[in-house]
Amino acid sequence: MFNVISNELLAENLHKMVISAPRVARARKPGQFVIVRLAPGEERIPLTIGDADAQAGTITLFIQAIGASTQKIVATPAGGALRDVAGPLGKETHIANWGRVACVGGGVGTAVLFPLVKALAGAGNRITTIIGGRSSRYIILADELAPLSERLLVTTEDGTLGSTGFVTGPLQEMLADPERAPQAVFAVGPVPMMKAVAELTRPHGIETVVSLNPIMIDGTGMCGGCRVQIGGATKFACVDGPEFDAHLVDFDGLSDRLSSYRKEEAARHAATGC
Ligand code: FES
Known part of the structure; x- marks a missing residue:
């Protein structure tokens, strides 16, 4: 126990x-x-x-x-x-000193991002952390992330905290400014957010890492539940990840697999209320 x-x-x-x-x-x-x-x-x-x-x-x-x-x-x-x-x-995060790093967290993904920011800061990186959520109620760990970050930027979709919009807004501004453009980007959050981050950094050729959250069952590479397509190859997030090169991830396939049990979840919710 x-x-x-x-x-x-x-x-x-x-x-x-x-x-x-x-x-x-x-x-x-x-x-x-x-x-x-x-x-x-x-x-x-x-x-x-x-x-x-x-x-x-x-x-x-x-x-x-x-x-x-x-x-x-x-x-x-x-x-x-x-x-x-x-x-x-799972595999540990590859931590290096890239110099300027952007760490982007959406919703509860910010909690997954927290240990990465801590390790990246410990390796001497200068970190801009961008966290966002639907409203101020969904912004978490800002006080813990602030001392680890050179800058902490907050976005909310309804404008109740920080700037109004999505986390991709401040990242886009960073990428457009050669003085502030990061050498590496880490992103954790909903699949559409991670996909949007990957598409923003791809034209710049900036190393971008995402932490994936597929359905997992055994966590040991035996059941195949967590399989994801990475650069056309099948990988298991539990043993090969959960972090992968964002530019190689099939985000659409991941979305499809994550929605596989929506009907059953809705039926259970209707029957049990949870
Ligand atoms: Fe079963 Fe990854 S959770 S193979």
């Missing part, structure tokens, strides 16, 4: 949970994830390791409660426990 040390509501449906998992905390690298199961028979949920404290033996998970299983996980209070925390899984 893995004890829940704390459980905090960060934004609507978004929880920050600190879990006691000493071996994972010692071994994890930026970009890796765990698969969490609340109890035997429950769904296995892949979650990026947002942060870790090797000394305290804890990991931090940012969990968006959007389905029945994630809602049950975030309902576990401090003092409670999760049955399984398997990991760390």
Whole structure:
């Protein structure tokens, strides 16, 4: 069993949970994830390791409660426990000193971006972090990202915080300015956002990395659930990723696979309310 040390509501449906998992905390690298199961028979949920404290033996998970299983996980209070925390899984992020780096996060993708920003800052990069969401209620981790970033820019679609629009707006401005153009871009968020970022950087030939979020089941490369097309080759996000060269990703195929179970999810929502 893995004890829940704390459980905090960060934004609507978004929880920050600190879990006691000493071996994972010692071994994890930026970009890796765990698969969490609340109890035997429950769904296995892949979650990026947002942060870790090797000394305290804890990991931090940012969990968006959007389905029945994630809602049950975030309902576990401090003092409670999760049955399984398997990991760390996936490849670690390739961290180098590129110089100027743009890190772009959309919605809950900002939580996945956080450990990357931390590692990139630690490697001496000068980071412009751009985070966005539908409204101010969906902007997360701004206080944590600000000290790691040379500049932190916020966008909201309804203009309730930062500039009005999408995260691609400030990125486009950076790319147009030779004094500010980044040498590398990291983007995590909804598929259309990551695709838009890839299309913006492609003509400039700027190295661009995205973290993909396909359906995952076993997390060990056995089930094939997380397969994605990268440069025409089939890859498994759980063992070959989850990060890939954005210019090689088949984002349309990923969208199709992510929507495979929409009908079943809608039917369950209608029947159970979650
Ligand atoms: Fe099964 Fe990746 S989750 S192969």
